[in-house]
Each structure stands twice: as structure tokens, then as C-alpha cells.
Amino acid sequence: xxxxxxxxxxxxxxxxxxxxxxxxxxxxxxxxxxxxxxxxxxxxxxxxxxxxxxxxxxxxxxxxxxxxxxxxxxxxxxxxxxxxxxxxxxxxxxxxxxx
Amino acid sequence: xxxxxxxxxxxxxxxxxxxxxxxxxxxxxxxxxxxxxxxxxxxxxxxxxxxxxxxxxxxxxxxxxxxxxxxxxxxxxxxxxxxxxxxxxxxxxxxxxxxxxxxxxxxxxxxxxxxxxxxxxxxxxxxxx
Amino acid sequence: xxxxxxxxxxxxxxxxxxxxxxxxxxxxxxxxxxxxxxxxxxxxxxxxxxxxxxxxxxxxxxxxxxxxxxxxxxxxxxxxxxxxxxxxxxxxxxxxxxxxxxxxxxxxxxxxxxxxxxxxxxxxxxxxxxxxxxxxxxxxxxxxxxxxxxxxxxxxxxxxxxxxxxxxxxxxxxxxxxxxxxxxxxxxxxxxxxxxxxxxxxxxxxxxxxxxxxxxxxxxxxxxxxxxxxxxxxxxxxxxxxxxxxxxxxxxxxxxxxxxxxxxxxxxxxxxxxxxxxxxxxxxxxxxxxxxxxxxxxxxxxxxxxxxxxxxxxxxxxxxxxxxxxxxxxxxxxxxxxxxxxxxxxxxxxxxxxxxxxxxxxxxxxxxxxxxxxxxxxxxxxxxxxxxxxxxxxxxxxxxxxxxxxxxxxxxxxxxxxxxxxxxxxxxxxxxxxxxxxxxxxxxxxxxxxxxxxxxxxxxxxxxxxxxxxxxxxxxxxxxxxxxxx
Numbered sequence: 001x002x003x004x005x006x007x008x009x010x011x012x013x014x015x016x017x018x019x020x021x022x023x024x025x026x027x028x029x030x031x032x033x034x035x036x037x038x039x040x041x042x043x044x045x046x047x048x049x050x051x052x053x054x055x056x057x058x059x060x061x062x063x064x065x066x067x068x069x070x071x072x073x074x075x076x077x078x079x080x081x082x083x084x085x086x087x088x089x090x091x092x093x094x095x096x097x098x099x
Numbered sequence: 100x101x102x103x104x105x106x107x108x109x110x111x112x113x114x115x116x117x118x119x120x121x122x123x124x125x126x127x128x129x130x131x132x133x134x135x136x137x138x139x140x141x142x143x144x145x146x147x148x149x150x151x152x153x154x155x156x157x158x159x160x161x162x163x164x165x166x167x168x169x170x171x172x173x174x175x176x177x178x179x180x181x182x183x184x185x186x187x188x189x190x191x192x193x194x195x196x197x198x199x200x201x202x203x204x205x206x207x208x209x210x211x212x213x214x215x216x217x218x219x220x221x222x223x224x225x226x227x228x
Numbered sequence: 229x230x231x232x233x234x235x236x237x238x239x240x241x242x243x244x245x246x247x248x249x250x251x252x253x254x255x256x257x258x259x260x261x262x263x264x265x266x267x268x269x270x271x272x273x274x275x276x277x278x279x280x281x282x283x284x285x286x287x288x289x290x291x292x293x294x295x296x297x298x299x300x301x302x303x304x305x306x307x308x309x310x311x312x313x314x315x316x317x318x319x320x321x322x323x324x325x326x327x328x329x330x331x332x333x334x335x336x337x338x339x340x341x342x343x344x345x346x347x348x349x350x351x352x353x354x355x356x357x358x359x360x361x362x363x364x365x366x367x368x369x370x371x372x373x374x375x376x377x378x379x380x381x382x383x384x385x386x387x388x389x390x391x392x393x394x395x396x397x398x399x400x401x402x403x404x405x406x407x408x409x410x411x412x413x414x415x416x417x418x419x420x421x422x423x424x425x426x427x428x429x430x431x432x433x434x435x436x437x438x439x440x441x442x443x444x445x446x447x448x449x450x451x452x453x454x455x456x457x458x459x460x461x462x463x464x465x466x467x468x469x470x471x472x473x474x475x476x477x478x479x480x481x482x483x484x485x486x487x488x489x490x491x492x493x494x495x496x497x498x499x500x501x502x503x504x505x506x507x508x509x510x511x512x513x514x515x516x517x518x519x520x521x522x523x524x525x526x527x528x529x530x531x532x533x534x535x536x537x538x539x540x541x542x543x544x545x546x547x548x549x550x551x552x553x554x555x556x557x558x559x560x561x562x563x564x565x566x567x568x569x570x571x572x573x574x575x576x577x578x579x580x581x582x583x584x585x586x587x588x589x590x591x592x593x594x595x596x597x598x599x600x601x602x603x604x605x606x607x608x609x610x611x612x613x614x615x616x617x618x619x620x621x622x623x624x625x626x627x628x629x630x631x632x633x634x635x636x637x638x639x640x641x642x643x644x645x646x647x648x649x650x651x652x653x654x655x656x657x658x659x660x661x662x663x664x665x666x667x668x669x670x671x672x673x674x675x676x677x678x679x680x681x682x683x684x685x686x687x688x689x690x691x692x693x694x695x696x697x698x699x700x701x702x703x704x705x706x707x708x709x710x711x712x713x714x
Contacts (some may be wrong), residue, residue, distance in 0.1 A: 014401055021394055030390065037397035041404050048408030056413035057404075060355045062185055064400060067362045069182040071396070073175050074369045075389050080171060081373060082382045214249055221256045 006047035014040035027079040031072055038068045172224055176216070183212055237289040237298040239278030240306055244343045247271025248336055255332025262325065268335040269317045272342070276310045279303055288713065294414055295353040301710045304557065305349035305480050312473045312564055313342040318685035319572045320465035334374065337367035338469065345477045352488065353414040354403050357481050361399075361445070364477045365392050368470060372462040384461025388470075391444055391454040399441020405434030406489075415489040422492040432496035438485070439500045445478035448538065449507040452531045456515075459527035464578065467523060468571030471530045472564045479537060479560055486541065487553060494545045501542040506640060508535025509647040516654050522574055523584050525654060526567070529610060532651060533563050539625050539644050546632035554707035555628040561703055562621040562696065566609040569689035573603040576678045576686065586658055591667025599678065600662045602686050609693045611655040612648055617693045620700035622648060624707075 013036055020033025042061045049057025186208065194201050219225060235242070247268060255264050282289075282303055289298040316338065324334050344363025351357045369392060373385020407413055409431045410421035421427075440451065447455040459467045490497045512532030519525035540555035574584065576599055581588045593600040609618035629641035696703050 014397075017397070021390075027386070031393075034393045034397060037394075038400065041397065041400040044401065044404035044408065048404065051408065052411035054411060054413070056353075056355065057407055060358070060404075060407070060413065062189075063355055063359055066182050066185060067359065067366075069178055070366055071362065071393055073179055074366055075393065076171060076175060078369065078373050078382065078385045078389055081376060082379070082386060085377065085379050085382055211245075211249065214252055218252060218256065 003047060003051050006043055010040040010043040010047070013037075013043065027082070028076075031075050031079070034075075035068065035072065038064060176219060176224075179215070180212065232291075234289050234291055234298075236278065236285075237282065237291065239282075240275040240310070240346050241343060243271060243275040243278065244339060244346065247274070248339045248343065251332060251336050251339065255336070261331045262321075264332040264335050265317055265321050265325075268339055269314060271339065272310055272314045272317065275346070276307065276314075279306050279310065283307075294416065295356050296350050297352045298350055300712060302349040304561075304706055304710045305476075306346045308476065308561055308564060309342055309345040309349065309473060312469075312476070312568060313338070315568055315572075315685045315688065316465060316469045316473065318681040319468060319568075319575060321681040322679040323463065323465050323575060330374075334371070337371055341365075341367040341371075341469075341474070345473060345480075348477050348480050348484075351481075351484065352416070354407060355413060357485065358400065358403065361477070361481055362396065364474055365396075365445070368466070368474055371466045372458055372470070374463050374466060378461075380461040381463065382461075384458045387454050388458040388462075395441045395444030395451070398437050398444070402434045402437025402439070402441060405430060406438060409434060415485060418489040419492060422490075427493055427496075431493065435490055435493065435496040436500060439482075439497060439504075442478055442482045442485075443504055446475050446482065446534050447531050448504040448534055449511045449531060452508065452512070455531055456524045456527040459530075460521065460523050460584075464523065464571060464575045464584075467527075468568055468575075471527065471571070472568045475530065475534065476560055476564055479534075479556070483541065483553070483556055487544075491545070498542060498545055501538055502636060502640065505535050505538035505542045506643050508532060508538065509644060510535075513647050513650045513654075517650065519654075520586055521584050522586050522589070522658065525586065525658075526570060526574070529651065529654070530567060532647065533567070533610070535647070536622070536625055536644060537563065539640055540628035542640060543629055543632040543634070543637040546634045546637060547628060549631075550708075550711040551624075551631060552628040553711050554704070555624040557710050558624050558703055558707040559621040561706065562609075562617045562693075565689050565692050565696075566606050566616075566618055569602070569606040569686055569693065570610065572682060572686045572689065573599060573606060576682055577603070579676055579678065586661060587668065589658055589661040590665035592662040595667055599686075602690050603662065604659050605690055605693055607655040607658055609697070611652045613652075615697045617696035617700070617703070619697060620703070623700075624704070 017033045017035075017037030017040060020036065021030055024030050024033060042064055045057045045061040045064070049055065049061070187205065190197075190201065190205055197204075247270075251264050251267055251271070254267060255261075258264070282298060283300070286300075288300075290296070291298075317335065320334065320338070324331055341364050344360050344365075344367075348357065348360035348364065351360045369385055369389040372388045373382050375381035406418060409428060410418045412418045412421055444451040444454075455471075459471060462470065486497055486501070509532050512528050512530075512535055516525050516528035516532060519528060537556055537559045540552040540559070544552035544556075577589065577592065578584055580596070589603075592603070605616065609616035612618045612622035625644065626641055629637050629644065
């Protein structure tokens, strides 16, 4: 298999993720888009790891997976907090602080 | 510096995927046959309660998701412990070479994780209130 | 085969981890809520002890196959982070104790973040840098949203979180490309690759994305927009911690990765840092001029200070000696102290007036001269007035810029000089309010005395700022030591 196929897949996924982060207004969907970006990174890491025959890329991917879980955990908690206070997950309504 | 390593031969690669395609086809066929047979045999008496997400009786939050907000905290606890378990697999493979040291290190890791569970338990998160 | 572990070298991290675990458990069983902050501060002081013994010992200790190093550089920063952590606990003690906050958890999260910082100081490979950076930031997301029922605090937390995860994703994408092209995870390995090979253009893309990720973390313009909102909405002690400790954590990562790994590939990182430095100084200062809220003003000022810190980094490749790197470290150490002091004073004033508007500082020199004197010292130090510590920080920064002598560096030096003048106006504006304006009778003042812990924190920083202003050789020596192999 060609390395480029994996890199292109990862780049496309990453771009979809960025689009989602910028365009989506629902807090939960933004989190899902971030996950997409992180998984693009994982594809990159694994593909490179196999390409250069070095295991540390796979170790890196494991850490990315676990830390992403912790990150999303905290993020969901914050989104839930806001949902409880405002009864809406819509990020456009969160605009008290302007700078 | 970079050396081109063969990940898989192209032909092998597609042959492997052919097996996957056959499996997917078989799965679709089987599910379709079973659901179809069920549809032919069963009586049809629609009731509103049958169509809510959780028949157990908790109401889903309206609007943005088909789930009760209270499930989220269980999902979160499960997710964290489930994902952290990923570190145990490589450890188990290398355990023989690590000896007592490996056991002690993993015990420390699991104890620290368990602390989080103790915290959640003491804060009453695990009780359905 | 057991890996050999040097427990002496890991002692600060082990002490902190044990403290975190003990604090969490004590909070669950103890009824007296002051117990946790006391334990936390003891733990931090306990972690400083091995840092001192390791510095006395002086030997470089490398662990885990070269991914973790305890050398002078690491020890200088570990010391800084632990001292900042101690001061933050002092500042938070009453603020968190008096609000409807979860008191125990606050310190658990704070110390977890500090643990990440001490690891960051020693991290010498991409994976460890990533893990340390996330250990620093994830607890601070929760800390920023600490006031559960205050929607402003919620918003601060959410904005910080979203920017945090997006910047992490961008940084990771960059790191994955750097790893893939160089085939190395260890920073030394990446450097060896760069020395041996003519790197492809893809490598520069990886470096660029990695630096963009870090730029978000240290809130450098144009990736700074989250900072004022998050700083304003978060509880003020948390803001102090974010603007000092997490920013320093990001800077340490940046210095380590550029100094050790990317350095030979000058073309890929120098222009990025150059633009970030010039933009942060200029836009940060111009925005700070317009602010009426002191927390927002300090937020923009910290963006601008970040720009000043990037100046020596931007010219480091053209200076033959280590003086530019020493400049960054010295600036970072001094900035940490004076900024923390300024936020402590903001908390002390807000206790009396309940306001963070700059207009509420009117007449502070008459109503509370001691507090006003300390605030003036912190602000003038931030402005770089001679014979305060901040002056020496600016001096080393300018020296690095003009030492290198390239046209770009001179331009950057001139931009920095203009900005130093602009910055003086808004710092002095607060001073003018405090000393030359009558107290506003409309502002209600409560006669609550400033708590001992808060006073102690401000006094420690004041003494530090004055002492280093008169005797800057001490901190210069620290900077020198950081880049001397032990």
C-alpha cells in the first residue's frame, strides 16, 4: 500500500473536522468534530509508524486516544453545565464575554 | 533516512478486503432473512409506549439528543475506564520480561484509576437519584 | 529486564502525585475544609526539597531511554513552577474558601496541573511533551468553569476548552508530520535527522502546525482571542494561574522543542516566531490601551508580554552564544513573579470594592496605601521601569535582539522598544487612578481586612521584584545555569 493514500485520508478527515468545528453551533457536534481531527492524527501516526518501522508512533497514538477521552470527558461536563444553566447547547447563545 | 517499507502487497490487500465484503453480504442476508421472517409471522398492534427510546420509563431530553442527561455520567465513567484499559494490553504482553517491577507499576496505575471511582462513589454519582 | 529508575530524580513528581492522591481522599472524609489547602501547600513545599537537593548534586540524570531528563534547565523550571504553585495556593485560600466552590477538588486539579508542568520541564520527546501539555491543560478547563452557577464562568471554561482541544489537534497533526518525516520521536533524534538530511517541504508544514498549536497555548497573536474572555470569566486566582503557570508551561515546551529539535531547520521556525512576536507585542498593547476592566487589561498585557518573550527566541538562531536562550528564560521567570503579584493585588482590591473596573482603583493610594504601593510596584515592573525586576527582563530581551545584529532582529528590537513605550501608558494609567484621583464615593467599600495569606503572597513577590531589580545577577546566573551542561 502506498503511504500517500493514508496521508490523504488523514488530511481529508482533518479538514472535515476543522470545518465541523468552525461551522457547527451545537456543542456536542463540535466535540465530535474535534474527535475527527484527533483520529486523523492517529491515522497519520500509525501510517508513519509502519512506514519508518518505528514503534513509537503507535505508542503516541495510544496516548492520543486515552487523552482525547479524558479531554472529551471534561468538555462534555462543561457543555452539560451550560445546558443546565441556559437550557440550550447552542454555542451562539454563549456570548456574554466580548473582547 | 526514510526507507520505503512494504506495508502489504497491493494484491493481498484487496484479497483481504474481498473476504470482508463477503462477510458483509452474508450478514445483510442473514439479518434480512430473520427480520423478514419475523415480519411475516408476528401480529401488529402499535402502542405509543413502544416507540419511546427507553421502555424502562425515563424520558429522553427533548431537542438535541435521544438520551437522558443522567446517562451521560455513566457513559463518561465507563468511557474513561474503558479507554485507560488500553495501557494494560501492551503491559500484559510484556509482563514476563518486566517481573515484579511491572506488577508494582501496574498496581500503582490501577490504584490511581480506582481513586477516581472511589471519588465518584463517595460523591453519590453512582446512585440513581 | 527492569528499567532502572532514579527515584531521586523523580522525587518532585512522586511527591506531587502522592499529594494529589492524599488531598482527594482527605477531601472525601474530612469535615474541615481548610485541611486540603494546607496539605496541598505542604506537598508543594515538600516537592521543592528534592529540586534543591538535585540542584546541589548537579549531575544530569537521563531516564527512560533519553525521553526524560533532569538537568539544570529542567530544575530551574521545576523550581519556578513549584514556587508559582505555592503562591497560587496562598492567593486562592480565602477566595475559594469563601465562595460556594468545591474546595478540595480545586487544589487537587491545581496540583495535577502543576504535576504536568514539572514533567514538561524534563520532557525530551514528542509523546512526553504532549502528555505533559495535556496534564497541564485538562484540569485548567474545569478550573476556568469553576463557578458552576455563573454563566460567565461557564462561558470562560467552554471557550478555553474549545480553543484548548482545537489547538491540541492542530499541534498533534504537526507533530505527527514531524515524526513521520524525521522518523524520530526523541527531540535529539529529530535534530540528528535535520543535521544529516536536507529536510523536505513537508517538514516545514509539520513545524508550522506544531508552532501554531503552541501559539494558541501561550496566547500569541493571532491566536490570542480566547485569553481576555477566559481571563475575565474565570475566578481571578485561576486567571492568575492561567496567565502565569500555564503560559509558562507552554513556553517551556516551545523553548525545549525549538532549542533541541527544530533548531537546525532555521527557515521553518524562525519566520513563524518572528511574526508571532511582532504581532503579539503590537496588537496586545494596542488592545490593552482601550480596556476599562483591569483583568482584561492584564489579559492583553500578558499577550503583549508573551510577545516580548518571543523576541529572544526569534533571534536565537543568529546569536552564537546562549544569551538569547538565557534571555527567554530570565524574562519568563521575572514575568511569572510580577504578573502573579499584579493579579494578587487585583483580588485584594476586588475584596473591598467588589469591582474589577479600573475606575474603582481611584483613590486607592489614600484608602489603602500599602496595597496601592505594592500594586504600583507590580505594574511598573511589568512596564519595565528601571531598578525593578521587569526592567532587567526587558534589558536582556533588547540585548539579545541587538546582539544578533541582523536586519530582522533590529527591526524586531525597534518594534519592541516602541511597544515598551505604549505599554507604559496603560500601566501608568492605573497608577494615576490610584494616586492622583479622589476616591469615588459611589463605589461601596467594605472594611474587610486583606487576609494574611494574600498579603504574604504579595509581600513575597514584592520583595522578589525589588531584590532582583537591585541585584539582577542572581537571576542572570540562573538563566546561565539553565543552559550549562551539568
